[in-house]
Amino acid sequence: MKINKIIIIFLVWSALFITQAHASNKIEGVRVWPSPESTRVVFDLSSKPDYSYFMLKNPYRLVVDFSDTDKLPSLPEVPDEHRIIKKLRYSSPKSKGGSRVVFDLSRTAKPVVFALAPTGPYKDRLVVDLYGTQMSAYSNESTNKKSESREKDRNIVIAIDAGHGGEDPGSIGPSGTYEKNITLQIAKRLVRLIDNEPGMEAKLIRTGDYFLKLNTRTVRARERKADFFVSIHADAFTRPEPSGSSVWVLSLNRANSEIGKWLENTEKHSQLLGGAADVIKDTENERYLAKALLDMSMDHSMKTGFQVAEEVIGELRKVTKLHKRTPQAANLGVLKSPDIPSILVETGFISNPTEERMLLSSSHQDKLARAVFNAIKGYYWQNPPADSLFASMRDDNPVKHTVKAGESLSVLASRYKVSVESLKRFNSLKSNTLFVGQVLTIPKA
Incomplete structure (x- = not known):
C-alpha cells in the first residue's frame, strides 16, 4: 500500500513537471503577405497572445516577444518582392519559455501590431503590419500635384x-x-x-x-x-x-x-x-x-x-x-x-x-x-469631363438618344446636363411632347 502511494505521488509530480515544461501557447503558423507599400505578417496561435515589441536601428529591426509561447521549428522564407522585410529569424527569448522573432528590415518602417480573436477559419492571431516611410497621402507635394491643371x-x-x-x-x-x-x-x-x-x-x-x-x-x-x-x-x-x-x-x-x-x-x-x-x-x-x-x-x-x-x-x-x-x-x-x-x-x-x-x-x-x-x-x-478626349470626340460625333417609354425632356436634360430649351432648340422641337423611338441629338453640355 505504501509503495502504491509513492507511485501515485511520483506520477502526479511527473505530470505537473511535464505541464510546466510546455508553454501554454504555441505558434502554429506564420503567413507573410506582400504589398507595394507595406507588408503584413500573421502569426497563427493556439490561444490569445501575450506579447511585446520594440524597434532597433543600425541595422533596422523589429523585435516581437511572445511570452510563454512555443515556437515553430522554422520561419518562412521572405519572397524577393518584399521591399521592407529582408528576413525573419529567431533570437534569444526575453523570458524562459517564450519566443523572440526578429524582423530584419531593409529600411525604416512604422510597425502596427495587434491581436485578433478567432473568427471564421482562423484561431487567435497576432498581426504585424509594417508600413514603409513614404510621402504622406496628404502632403503638400501631393496636394500641389492634385491642383495642377490636367492636360x-x-x-x-x-x-x-x-x-x-x-x-x-x-x-x-x-x-x-x-x-x-x-x-x-x-x-x-x-x-x-x-x-x-x-x-x-x-x-x-x-x-x-x-x-x-x-x-x-x-x-x-x-x-x-x-x-x-x-x-x-x-x-x-x-x-x-x-x-x-x-x-x-x-x-x-x-x-x-x-x-x-x-x-x-x-x-x-x-x-x-x-x-x-x-x-x-x-x-x-x-x-x-x-x-x-x-x-x-x-x-x-x-x-x-x-x-x-x-x-x-x-x-x-x-x-x-x-x-x-x-x-x-x-x-x-x-x-x-x-x-x-x-x-x-x-x-x-x-x-x-x-x-x-x-x-x-x-x-x-x-x-x-x-x-x-x-x-x-x-x-x-x-457626360464627359470638359478637358477629356471623350469631350473632344463628342464634339466631332454628337450623341444620339433614342427616346424610351417614360422619358421626358426634363428627364433627358437632367441626365445629359443640358437645359430643356437647348434640347428643343437643337432638335427644332415645337412642344415638350416626345414619342417612343424618336431620335434626339444631344447638344454639348
Whole structure:
C-alpha cells in the first residue's frame, strides 16, 4: 500500500513537471503577405497572445516577444518582392519559455501590431503590419500635384478596387472559394477592357493578394487622380438560397458624417478644394464656405454615383440575375470620398453554390466585367469631363438618344446636363411632347 502511494505521488509530480515544461501557447503558423507599400505578417496561435515589441536601428529591426509561447521549428522564407522585410529569424527569448522573432528590415518602417480573436477559419492571431516611410497621402507635394491643371484631351481615369485581400479573404463559398480571389480576377478583366478603350484609363487599387485598409483604397484613388471609383465584391448570406447581383451607393447619412471628418482636417479639405482652399482660413465664417464647397462636391459625387449605378444595373440585367433592381444606399466604408463618385458592385452571392460556380467561370467573369465597363463608358460618353478626349470626340460625333417609354425632356436634360430649351432648340422641337423611338441629338453640355 505504501509503495502504491509513492507511485501515485511520483506520477502526479511527473505530470505537473511535464505541464510546466510546455508553454501554454504555441505558434502554429506564420503567413507573410506582400504589398507595394507595406507588408503584413500573421502569426497563427493556439490561444490569445501575450506579447511585446520594440524597434532597433543600425541595422533596422523589429523585435516581437511572445511570452510563454512555443515556437515553430522554422520561419518562412521572405519572397524577393518584399521591399521592407529582408528576413525573419529567431533570437534569444526575453523570458524562459517564450519566443523572440526578429524582423530584419531593409529600411525604416512604422510597425502596427495587434491581436485578433478567432473568427471564421482562423484561431487567435497576432498581426504585424509594417508600413514603409513614404510621402504622406496628404502632403503638400501631393496636394500641389492634385491642383495642377490636367492636360487637354486627357484620359478619364477609373479606379478599380478588388475587395478584401491578404489576411482578409472576404466571404467564403460552399466549396471554399475566397471572395478576395474572385474580386481580383474580375477587376483585372475590367482593367483590360478600360485600358483598351481610347480616352479611358484604369488604375487597379489592389494588384495582388494583400490587405489594404478601406481608407487607403480611396486615398490611392485620389492620388491617381481618379474620375470614378468602383469597388468589386461578391455577396454572401447565412443561407444558400439568396442570389443575384446588386449595386450600392453612398448613403446620405454617411456622406454628412464624412464631410464633418474632412472639415476637421485642414490638409484634407485643402486637398479636395485645390486652389480655393488657399483663401479659406480657419475662421468660423470661412469654415462655412469650406463646408458649402464640400457639400457641393459630395452632392455631385453622389448624383454621379447613383446615375452610374443605374447604368450598371441595366447592363448587369443582360448577363445575370439581379438581387436588387435599383441602386441600394448604405454606410459602406469604401464609398466615402466627397470628391470621387463611387459605387460598389456585388457581382453575385458566393454563398449560393450555383453562383459560386458561375463566379469561378472565366466566361461569366468576362460578362460581368464587360457589363460594368459598358455602363461606365456609356455614362462618361454622355457626360464627359470638359478637358477629356471623350469631350473632344463628342464634339466631332454628337450623341444620339433614342427616346424610351417614360422619358421626358426634363428627364433627358437632367441626365445629359443640358437645359430643356437647348434640347428643343437643337432638335427644332415645337412642344415638350416626345414619342417612343424618336431620335434626339444631344447638344454639348
